[in-house]
Amino acid sequence: MSASGYLFADELPGRTLRVDGEEYLYCSGTSYLGISQDAGFRERLLEGMGRYGTNYSSSRNSNLQLQVFDEIERFFAAYTGAEAALTFSSGLLAGQVLVQALLGRGHFIYGPGTHPAVWRDTTDAPDAGQVFEEWVGRLLQEMMYRPEQHIVLVCNSLDPLHARNHSFGWLAALPPQKQYTLVIDDSHGFGVTGAEGAGIYGQLPMVPYVRPIVVSSLGKAFGIPAGVILGDARLIAELRENPFFGGASPAVPAYLFAFLQSQEVYKAARKRLFENVARFKQRLDRPEMFHFFDDFPVFYTDRHALCPYLQKHKVLISSFRYPTPAHDPITRVILNSLHTPDDMQHLTELINSFVPA
Structure with a gap:
């Protein structure tokens, strides 16, 4: 991580992302259907x-x-x-x-x-x-x-x-x-x-x-x-x-x-995305930690410490101050269609083990 707090990568993230030789599960971005890596x-x-x-x-x-x-x-x-x-x-x-x-x-x-x-x-x-x-x-x-x-x-x-x-x-x-x-x-x-x-x-x-x-x-x-x-x-x-x-x-x-x-590609990707969303929700011990709605892959939380906790365990989620640096962070887990059932299992196990300060 740089002094600015940013992570820098020289490849496009998909299901995972390599940063400084380390592989992270990538749960951020807006490529909801994973088309850039399809x-x-x-x-x-x-x-x-x-x-x-x-x-x-x-x-x-x-x-x-x-x-x-x-x-x-x-x-x-x-x-x-x-x-x-x-x-x-x-x-x-x-x-x-x-x-x-x-x-x-x-x-x-x-x-x-x-x-x-x-x-x-x-x-x-x-x-x-x-x-x-x-x-x-x-x-x-x-x-x-x-x-x-x-x-x-x-x-x-x-x-x-x-x-x-x-x-x-x-x-x-x-x-x-x-x-x-x-x-x-x-x-x-x-x-x-x-x-x-x-x-x-x-x-x-x-x-x-x-x-x-x-x-x-x-x-x-x-x-x-x-x-x-x-x-x-x-x-x-x-x-x-x-x-x-x-x-x-x-x-x-x-x-x-x-x-x-590629309409069949999009249809299949959308099906996988909805399956991932369902798995994620089903496996959360404390769904009340998040704000979400049906079939949408974004899960907002005000537990901002979740981001560094997951990053320590090689999972990257979205967390940044918005719309200006003076505002509170926006912290979200974002799923995409490239994630696997094992990814959802691993991610929810980590979130379930997270203890807010």
Whole structure:
């Protein structure tokens, strides 16, 4: 470990990670489905690179149109139930293009913990410690007297730091005399939550005066360097004409090809992940140490001493101060689909033997 407290590695973590010649069980990161280390996905990625090369150095608005972009956007629309989809080279770019396109169309209100990808600028930084349900309660009261007729609500589909799921039944309680655009960041849910991992879009209640838009990174569960926006066809058509879309390099086509050819890989990985989550929960002597919800691989704890204890036993979990160094640590055990039943046995035995100070 360096003087800064960081561990440095020169390889990509998967199920395990070697640091200074020592092998650790790796229970951190956001590669929930372990795609970056999946042999089947790598084979399809190499096939994609043979077809499309390592990068596509052009604009999506070029007179040459690669078919794979249309194929994956049609796939995402059908997969999620959205009218249309648009891909980008990252979730950050997708979020910024969307937010910049919505500027001047309504009064923005941000939910707790929203990512900088969907901020207009740094003044939008929300209170990361605010509870989502409390924010919703205050929002519904505030809407009764706000003068603006168009409100842009921006929030997360879930809280990946404290492992809390979010319900959206409250949308029907918004005052119907206003119009609302709802922007949801589903970066941590897409690929894991929802029917077959389709995320939050298809779970949202249909409210006539609420326009739902979902933006997501594809670099977490799906393991590809890209982002996507899901919404109505009119919105997507408008975004295609946005100069930030046309002026940016697109997602690497080889990864999009590999994604489309790997749906059985994702399905199998999701099954293994859910099995690991179930094993972990079943074998915990004190599940009350953690905050978690069904089928999600993140387990938050306020017992921050668990991190150095597990590290001493060659297990790395996630623990760092967030959103600034002045805040309390966020300590989480994060599972992925590469973990084995023996890993879950070993991990839970260590946690069960942990005695908080």
